[in-house]
Amino acid sequence: xxxxxxxxxxxxxxxxxxxxxxxxxxxxxxxxxxxxxxxxxxxxxxxxxxxxxxxxxxxxxxxxxxxxxxxxxxxxxxxxxxxxxxxxxxxxxxxxxxxxxxxxxxxxxxxxxxxxxxxxxxxxxxxxxxxxxxxxxxxxxxxxxxxxxxxxxxxxxxxxxxxxxxxxxxxxxxxxxxxxxxxxxxxxxxxxxxxxxxxxxxxxxxxxxxxxxxxxxxxxxxxxxxxxxxxxxxxxxxxxxxxxxxxxxxxxxx
Amino acid sequence: xxxxxxxxxxxxxxxxxxxxxxxxxxxxxxxxxxxxxxxxxxxxxxxxxxxxxxxxxxxxxxxxxxxxxxxxxxxxxxxxxxxxxxxxxxxxxxxxxxxxxxxxxxxxxxxxxxxxxxxxxxxxxxxxxxxxxxxxxxxxxxxxxxxxxxxxxxxxxxxxxxxxxxxxxxxxxxxxxxxxxxxxxxxxxxxxxxxxxxxxxxxxxxxxxxxxxxxxxxxxxxxxxxxxxxxxxxxxxxxxxxxxxxxxxxxxxxxxxxxxxxxxxxxxxxxxxxxxxxxxxxxxxxxxxxxxxxxxxxxxxxxxxxxxxxxxxxxxxxxxxxxxxxx
Numbered sequence: 092x093x094x095x096x097x098x099x100x101x102x103x104x105x106x107x108x109x110x111x112x113x114x115x116x117x118x119x120x121x122x123x124x125x126x127x128x129x130x131x132x133x134x135x136x137x138x139x140x141x142x143x144x145x146x147x148x149x150x151x152x153x154x155x156x157x158x159x160x161x162x163x164x165x166x167x168x169x170x171x172x173x174x175x176x177x178x179x180x181x182x183x184x185x186x187x188x189x190x191x192x193x194x195x196x197x198x199x200x201x202x203x204x205x206x207x208x209x210x211x212x213x214x215x216x217x218x219x220x221x222x223x224x225x226x227x228x229x230x231x232x233x234x235x236x237x238x239x240x241x242x243x244x245x246x247x248x249x250x251x252x253x254x255x256x257x258x259x260x261x262x263x264x265x266x267x268x269x270x271x272x273x274x275x276x277x278x279x280x281x282x283x284x285x286x287x288x289x290x291x292x293x294x295x296x297x298x299x300x301x302x303x304x305x306x307x308x309x310x311x312x313x314x315x316x317x318x319x320x321x322x323x324x325x326x327x328x329x330x331x332x333x334x335x336x337x338x339x340x341x342x343x344x345x
Numbered sequence: 346x347x348x349x350x351x352x353x354x355x356x357x358x359x360x361x362x363x364x365x366x367x368x369x370x371x372x373x374x375x376x377x378x379x380x381x382x383x384x385x386x387x388x389x390x391x392x393x394x395x396x397x398x399x400x401x402x403x404x405x406x407x408x409x410x411x412x413x414x415x416x417x418x419x420x421x422x423x424x425x426x427x428x429x430x431x432x433x434x435x436x437x438x439x440x441x442x443x444x445x446x447x448x449x450x451x452x453x454x455x456x457x458x459x460x461x462x463x464x465x466x467x468x469x470x471x472x473x474x475x476x477x478x479x480x481x482x483x484x485x486x487x488x489x490x491x492x493x494x495x496x497x498x499x500x501x502x503x504x505x506x507x508x509x510x511x512x513x514x515x516x517x518x519x520x521x522x523x524x525x526x527x528x529x530x531x532x533x534x535x536x537x538x539x540x541x542x543x544x545x546x547x548x549x550x551x552x553x554x555x556x557x558x559x560x561x562x563x564x565x566x567x568x569x570x571x572x573x574x575x576x577x578x579x580x581x582x583x584x585x586x587x588x589x590x591x592x593x594x595x596x597x598x599x600x601x602x603x604x605x606x607x608x609x610x611x612x613x614x615x616x617x618x619x620x621x622x623x624x625x626x627x628x629x630x631x632x633x634x635x636x637x638x639x640x641x642x643x644x645x646x647x648x649x650x651x652x653x654x655x656x657x658x659x660x661x662x663x664x665x666x667x668x669x670x671x672x
Contacts, residue, residue, distance in 0.1 A: 161562065170556070
């Protein structure tokens with residue numbers, strides 16, 4: 092398990108305890124500036140908490156080398172450099188550098204559905220294509236690892252995607268999580284994506300963890316309204332009662 | 346061009362350039378036999394073995410070392426315009442080397458002082474520009490550091506009574522004309538370890554093109570990689586500067602030509618670029634020796650004549666944002 096125990100980070104994260112389990116999809120939601128990326132960065136071991144602990148199983152992340160960490164978790168960053176001149180094939184292969192063999196990239200390529208892009212240059216791709224390629228790189232890193240506990244940390248994986256692509260990607264990520272027993276933490280801005288694809292949801296507000304638990308429990312209208320400061324309508328599909336969505340309403344006339 | 350063929354071709358071209366550089370402007374008929382010890386002409390033999398051979402070998406080794414340093418800087422700083430001369434390393438190394446010579450230090454110590462000078466200048470440039478700055482800022486900071494080291498160097502040499510420090514032109518424009526076997530062998534011995542040690546970082550350098558965080562997340566610690574790559578680049582540059590002066594633009598051109606030929610993968614570029622750097626330097630040296638014979642041009646004149654337009658072309662591409670299209 093990837094664990095935060097009473098972790099704090101300067102003025103961005105305040106006493107957060109959280110667990111990411113193998114095989115689950117945990118959506119991390121919250122308003123802009125809530126500390127979602129900071130929290131992801133604590134879980135990835137890139138930054139260390141000022142107080143509290145980040146752990147892989149029982150071991151504090153600060154005691155693990157970059158190489159050891161990379162065999163257990165991969166990260167899809169929100170922003171990367173453009174890697175001028177590199178082909179998609181070369182970028183995905185970067186995921187298997189640590190493992191010294193390239194045969195896991197084929198599976199990663201198939202899972203991220205980037206077969207048709209391999210010979211293109213990364214810098215010529217659209218935002219959505221780039222996102223899928225970087226996901227394939229992260230998957231290659233995880234799937235090449237022989238460790239039993241593996242985690243995938245995604246910082247806004249659907250940011251550049253249209254509604255259909257975003258839904259398709261999250262669906263695929265959910266399948267990968269179940270099939271390969273990979274624990275996935277995904278920062279998402281679109282509440283409905285979290286609602287539809289997450290097993291559990293963690294709601295963050297100004298550095299505090301407001302709620303964390305099964306999706307339906309955490310994503311209640313009144314709580315979301317309070318945290319996001321908007322009025323929401325909750326829509327329920329006529330035929331599928333478990334298919335819900337939140338839509339913002341115009342503010343009250345005052 | 347397929348990668349292995351381009352490696353082989355560069356190697357053959359380099360061998361050809363070395364032979365041409367060695368033999369041009371000598372009585373060729375007697376040259377070959379004299380090399381193998383059947384000389385009837387001791388003067389030609391001496392010219393070839395004592396002057397020409399260390400000279401072309403130094404040129405090749407220097408070009409390769411500068412290409413290593415240039416490639417390292419370009420990958421490390423994610424900056425297509427980075428080059429040991431442009432980002433201050435050469436200037437700092439030259440100033441430190443001249444100071445060491447003035448203090449009466451010997452060969453090995455001069456190179457070590459140059460190494461420290463190069464590192465300090467690089468660190469200053471980097472700090473001035475800020476670690477996450479765009480290309481142009483790193484180059485501007487380099488311009489400032491270069492102006493500073495250049496003027497201090499000129500001042501130092503101008504105020505010295507004797508000519509033991511060689512000349513300002515030697516330091517600022519570089520020359521292989523006066524290298525001896527001791528210097529040539531220092532460069533030749535240093536090249537293989539620098540080349541191999543740098544090449545071993547190809548995975549780190551490739552990942553770095555996705556960003557610092559991505560590199561760490563993929564399992565490569567940033568601080569260690571950066572320290573080793575930067576130190577190797579400064580070492581390569583300062584060795585060349587201490588022995589042959591500042592030779593501009595080879596470190597810029599060779600890695601870019603390599604990228605144009607084989608793509609951006611550092612595994613290939615770091616092997617091919619030093620071969621191309623050696624080739625460029627040997628050709629430039631031969632031209633500088635023959636262009637206005639019997640007088641000599643500093644070799645930096647030739648490399649700058651070729652390199653400055655190349656730099657402008659790169660800058661234009663970077664500014665127009667078409668950097669991505671081909672290289």
